[in-house]
Amino acid sequence: MAKPAADIRPNRLDKAEIDKNFADLHPPLSRSEALIEADRCYFCFDAPCTTACPTGIDIPGFIQKIRSDNVRGSAQTILRENIMGGMCARVCPTEVLCEEACVRNTHEDKPVEIGLLQRYATDPIFKNGTQLFQRAEASGKTVAVVGGGPAGLSCAHRLAMLGHQVKVFNRDSKPGGLNEYGIAAYKTVDDFAQHEVDYILSIGAIEVRSNIELGVDVTLAELRDEYDAVFLGIGLGSVNELGIENEDLPGVENAIDYIADLRQADDKSALPVGKSVVVVGGGMTAIDIAVQSKRLGAERVDIVYRRGPEQMGASKFEQNLAQTNGVTIHHWVAPTGLRDDDGAITIDVRKTELDENGRLKLIGETAIMQADIVFKAIGQRLAADKLGAELEGLKLERGKIVVDESQATSIGGVWAGGDCVMGGDDLTVSAVQHGKIAAIAIDRHLRS
Amino acid sequence: MADLTSEFLGISSPNPFWLASAPPTDKAYNVNRAFEAGWGGAVWKTLGEDPPIVNVNGPRYSALHSNDRRVIGFNNIELITDRPLQVNLDEIRQIKRDWPDRALVVSVMLPMNEETWARYVPMIEDTGADAFELNFGCPHGMSERGMGAAVGQVPEYIQMATEWCKKAATVPVIVKLTPNVTNIVPPAKAAQDGGADAVSLINTINSIMRVNYDTLTMFPTTDGMGTHGGYCGEAVKPIALNMVAEIARNAETSRLPISGIGGVTNWRDAVDFLALGASNVQVCTAAMVYGFKIIDDLTDGLSTFLDDKGMRSVAELVGKAVPSVTDWQYLNLNHVEKAHIDQDLCIECGRCHIVCEDTSHQAITNSLNGERHFEVIDDECVGCNLCVSVCPVDSCITMQPVTEGIDARTGKPIATEKANWTTHPNNPMRIANGPSGPKDE
Ligand SMILES: Cc1cc2nc3c(=O)[nH]c(=O)nc-3n(C[C@H](O)[C@H](O)[C@H](O)COP(=O)(O)OP(=O)(O)OC[C@H]3O[C@@H](n4cnc5c(N)ncnc54)[C@H](O)[C@@H]3O)c2cc1C
Ligand SMILES: Cc1cc2nc3c(=O)[nH]c(=O)nc-3n(C[C@H](O)[C@H](O)[C@H](O)COP(=O)(O)O)c2cc1C
Ligand code: SF4
Numbered sequence: 001m002a003k004p005a006a007d008i009r010p011n012r013l014d015k016a017e018i019d020k021n022f023a024d025l026h027p028p029l030s031r032s033e034a035l036i037e038a039d040r041c042y043f044c045f046d047a048p049c050t051t052a053c054p055t056g057i058d059i060p061g062f063i064q065k066i067r068s069d070n071v072r073g074s075a076q077t078i079l080r081e082n083i084m085g086g087m088c089a090r091v092c093p094t095e096v097l098c099e100e101a102c103v104r105n106t107h108e109d110k111p112v113e114i115g116l117l118q119r120y121a122t123d124p125i126f127k128n129g130t131q132l133f134q135r136a137e138a139s140g141k142t143v144a145v146v147g148g149g150p151a152g153l154s155c156a157h158r159l160a161m162l163g164h165q166v167k168v169f170n171r172d173s174k175p176g177g178l179n180e181y182g183i184a185a186y187k188t189v190d191d192f193a194q195h196e197v198d199y200i201l202s203i204g205a206i207e208v209r210s211n212i213e214l215g216v217d218v219t220l221a222e223l224r225d226e227y228d229a230v231f232l233g234i235g236l237g238s239v240n241e242l243g244i245e246n247e248d249l250p251g252v253e254n255a256i257d258y259i260a261d262l263r264q265a266d267d268k269s270a271l272p273v274g275k276s277v278v279v280v281g282g283g284m285t286a287i288d289i290a291v292q293s294k295r296l297g298a299e300r301v302d303i304v305y306r307r308g309p310e311q312m313g314a315s316k317f318e319q320n321l322a323q324t325n326g327v328t329i330h331h332w333v334a335p336t337g338l339r340d341d342d343g344a345i346t347i348d349v350r351k352t353e354l355d356e357n358g359r360l361k362l363i364g365e366t367a368i369m370q371a372d373i374v375f376k377a378i379g380q381r382l383a384a385d386k387l388g389a390e391l392e393g394l395k396l397e398r399g400k401i402v403v404d405e406s407q408a409t410s411i412g413g414v415w416a417g418g419d420c421v422m423g424g425d426d427l428t429v430s431a432v433q434h435g436k437i438a439a440i441a442i443d444r445h446l447r448s
Numbered sequence: 449m450a451d452l453t454s455e456f457l458g459i460s461s462p463n464p465f466w467l468a469s470a471p472p473t474d475k476a477y478n479v480n481r482a483f484e485a486g487w488g489g490a491v492w493k494t495l496g497e498d499p500p501i502v503n504v505n506g507p508r509y510s511a512l513h514s515n516d517r518r519v520i521g522f523n524n525i526e527l528i529t530d531r532p533l534q535v536n537l538d539e540i541r542q543i544k545r546d547w548p549d550r551a552l553v554v555s556v557m558l559p560m561n562e563e564t565w566a567r568y569v570p571m572i573e574d575t576g577a578d579a580f581e582l583n584f585g586c587p588h589g590m591s592e593r594g595m596g597a598a599v600g601q602v603p604e605y606i607q608m609a610t611e612w613c614k615k616a617a618t619v620p621v622i623v624k625l626t627p628n629v630t631n632i633v634p635p636a637k638a639a640q641d642g643g644a645d646a647v648s649l650i651n652t653i654n655s656i657m658r659v660n661y662d663t664l665t666m667f668p669t670t671d672g673m674g675t676h677g678g679y680c681g682e683a684v685k686p687i688a689l690n691m692v693a694e695i696a697r698n699a700e701t702s703r704l705p706i707s708g709i710g711g712v713t714n715w716r717d718a719v720d721f722l723a724l725g726a727s728n729v730q731v732c733t734a735a736m737v738y739g740f741k742i743i744d745d746l747t748d749g750l751s752t753f754l755d756d757k758g759m760r761s762v763a764e765l766v767g768k769a770v771p772s773v774t775d776w777q778y779l780n781l782n783h784v785e786k787a788h789i790d791q792d793l794c795i796e797c798g799r800c801h802i803v804c805e806d807t808s809h810q811a812i813t814n815s816l817n818g819e820r821h822f823e824v825i826d827d828e829c830v831g832c833n834l835c836v837s838v839c840p841v842d843s844c845i846t847m848q849p850v851t852e853g854i855d856a857r858t859g860k861p862i863a864t865e866k867a868n869w870t871t872h873p874n875n876p877m878r879i880a881n882g883p884s885g886p887k888d889e
Contacts, residue, residue, distance in 0.1 A: 042799060045801050048796070
């Protein structure tokens with residue numbers, strides 16, 4: 001077989017095609033669509049959807065306000081529980097959250113479109129910058145929030161509402177965390193992440209300091225000294241390794257780095273795209289890099305995942321999305337080695353199965369796959385290397401920060417939330433809830 | 449196939465569905481289309497004296513909508529025909545000639561003096577129309593001029609005008625009643641006393657639809673000012689049904705033929721009117737909302753229904769439900785029902801629980817062993833039917849009679865004999881010796 005050189009280049013598709021491919025995945029509802037959909041809500045007692053929402057939004061309540069054309073009141077009902085209700089309306093895997101709990105599933109197998117209704121209610125607020133929240137009388141206390149992602153910003157906003165002064169230290173140059181650098185582009189079009197950040201900050205009393213990294217530019221000890229309380233919402237700064245040979249070959253990339261470039265690109269057609277792409281992993285990131293590669297013009301995209309469809313971190317909807325975009329998902333396959341093949345990459349793979357103890361084992365012969373680009377998307381972890389000293393004294397478990405039900409860490413005066421804490425489900429909505437709970441706990445602490 | 453042919457006052461029509469006097473029957477063009485579509489008859493848009501009235505040149509109609517803009521109720525401030533009398537008469541004559549098998553009734557509204565009636569009635573009858581319908585119901589505009597509902601609200605006037613019309617007419621006279629009265633029986637009785645061959649009801653109900661939320665004026669307006677209009681369509685059916693049943697079950701008026709009107713939209717609405725004592729039905733709003741094609745569902749649905757019931761004609765259905773209507777005081781207070789929730793159908797929305805808990809009798813659980821679960825507590829259930837009414841799933845909650853044993857709520861044995869308010873110990877005016885039934889039982 002002739003050895004192919006890596007075929008990686010920009011402009012696989014023209015701008016019009018790219019624009020079409022990266023348009024809103026779920027276009028917003030018109031007013032009449034929203035009114036009709038809102039009418040489908042049964043206004044359940046002790047609504048199962050509300051219980052299923054990690055932030056506990058009063059869903060029947062906000063839908064009833066849509067029904068009566070009180071859209072602003074509806075937005076308030078949403079945002080007072082979840083200040084990122086706008087982003088969550090776009091990115092929540094509703095099929096495993098609120099919409100899964102909808103009793104309409106039992107009745108007719110078709111839940112109320114809660115996510116789309118939530119977007120309908122909140123869109124005008126961000127568009128018009130309508131301020132729905134007020135700050136309480138100034139407490140004179142100042143809180144340091146490390147990380148300007150969903151967890152940090154949610155915490156900051158609630159603290160500001162409760163009357164405290166907040167300083168957000170953020171490693172990246174833009175706030176928003178993975179909303180800005182991670183979420184698939186077609187889920188949050190038209191720079192929505194920054195509009196949402198602007199809205200959150202418009203309450204006042206929150207100062208964001210960009211390009212400041214804990215462990216590099218500032219230490220936890222300093223923050224604890226200077227501020228009345230500290231919240232850590234630093235996400236997961238490092239990418240998990242495959243643990244096989246040649247992981248640092250050119251053409252073997254971290255999916256989230258590529259996605260960050262994609263999200264920041266003014267012109268997506270200028271991004272280098274492999275003709276043939278292999279993605280290793282089974283979560284949201286794996287699906288996102290696969291689908292977005294395809295939509296950038298990759299001809300062939302394969303996902304290799306070492307377990308079955310049930311174990312995938314990506315929801316059924318996400319898996320379907322990959323498949324309808326022409327991505328092939330190979331289950332029970334694991335990469336065992338990477339080799340440079342004249343610029344292209346050869347991946348050794350073997351089949352896997354569970355042994356009698358439920359542990360994964362490799363079986364069968366080694367087969368090979370070829371790709372121009374290989375994306376690693378098998379999860380992230382705390383950047384322990386950089387944070388090293390900072391993490392000292394913090395109780396960790398499986399590389400994540402341990403917190404109690406009020407998001408308090410093992411260090412007094414330090415709270416944490418979002419992806420960096422143990423026991424979360426790595427969703428935007430959960431990060432928002434952590435930030436909110438922590439802010440309420442911090443407020444209680446500062447006032448006691 | 450059941451025979452839908454209808455005889456009303458000796459006027460026959462291929463089915464019992466007539467278009468009510470209103471815009472759908474305002475001109476030959478519309479009535480032609482209606483008859484082509486299959487309508488059994490039409491009551492021509494109300495005629496008046498020349499010169500014709502004028503209408504506003506802005507919104508005449510407005511609607512109460514559901515969120516998907518289904519028209520639930522409808523309101524209008526239109527007056528009677530605004531075309532010259534002779535134009536209408538010529539068209540009526542032509543239509544009757546072209547459609548001899550359809551019922552063609554002419555609605556009239558005339559001032560309160562006998563000479564006018566004596567002059568116009570023969571002129572109108574000369575068109576060949578099958579009957580008159582006297583519009584004593586229009587609640588706006590015409591009533592300000594001493595006609596329409598201004599007549600219909602005073603039984604003496606109804607009787608007087610009916611007598612004048614009967615004196616001048618040789619064809620049957622139907623009196624159309626206004627629902628804007630506290631008791632429908634006296635107007636019906638007055639029509640009967642005046643010699644009316646039948647009554648038709650209801651005309652529209654006084655109404656204001658809403659306000660304009662921007663201008664905080666009533667809605668709709670004509671150049672900033674509005675006036676109450678007549679309410680009709682699906683929302684008014686229950687009001688109309690009660691009035692029809694009241695006339696049908698009252699000993700003094702029970703022999704008066706009734707043409708039922710008000711909210712008829714599908715064949716089941718027609719079954720309601722017929723079973724409660726109407727001999728045919730008239731339709732306005734549903735035709736204005738959907739067009740004449742709805743006649744297909746009306747006739748087909750009614751005929752299938754009659755077949756299913758083993759009835760051969762519409763006449764067999766007329767009045768079937770009237771004996772089941774009585775006064776509250778004659779309801780059997782010994783009868784006990786309890787709600788029952790079919791757990792296989794329950795989707796666990798919990799609406800039954802919260803409404804019973806908040807507003808009724810705290811008779812539905814919300815959990816069982818810590819799990820979401822809704823079940824009726826017989827000890828508390830008074831059988832009010834609220835839960836059945838709010839449950840979104842058809843037939844999930846049903847009312848089930850308790851026919852023996854003990855009523856778990858009262859702890860009293862279920863009595864097999866009937867007993868009503870007339871004999872109840874709590875009734876200070878009770879009849880001493882045993883239960884009594886309604887007068888005509
Ligand atoms: C590719 C991808 C797709 C995803 N898609 C979805 C989705 O569709 N739906 C969904 O619900 N969730 C999705 N997620 C998960 C979701 O994005 C995260 O759960 C969420 O962003 C977590 O919020 P966070 O605030 O904890 O962390 P992050 O969003 O990671 O924010 C962390 C912030 O902290 C800053 N920071 C990091 N380290 C430091 C430091 N040392 N000092 C100072 N600042 C620091 C960063 O600059 C960043 O602003 C996705 C994740 C990825 C990676
Ligand atoms: C726009 C409109 C105009 C009407 N005009 C008349 C009329 O001229 N004469 C009359 O007797 N009733 C008139 N009505 C009343 C209808 O004939 C009918 O009695 C009433 O609308 C209830 O029936 P529905 O619910 O089927 O519409 C009118 C109703 C509407 C909606
Ligand atoms: S019938 Fe009335 S009292 Fe009985 S359970 Fe239903 S709502 Fe409650």
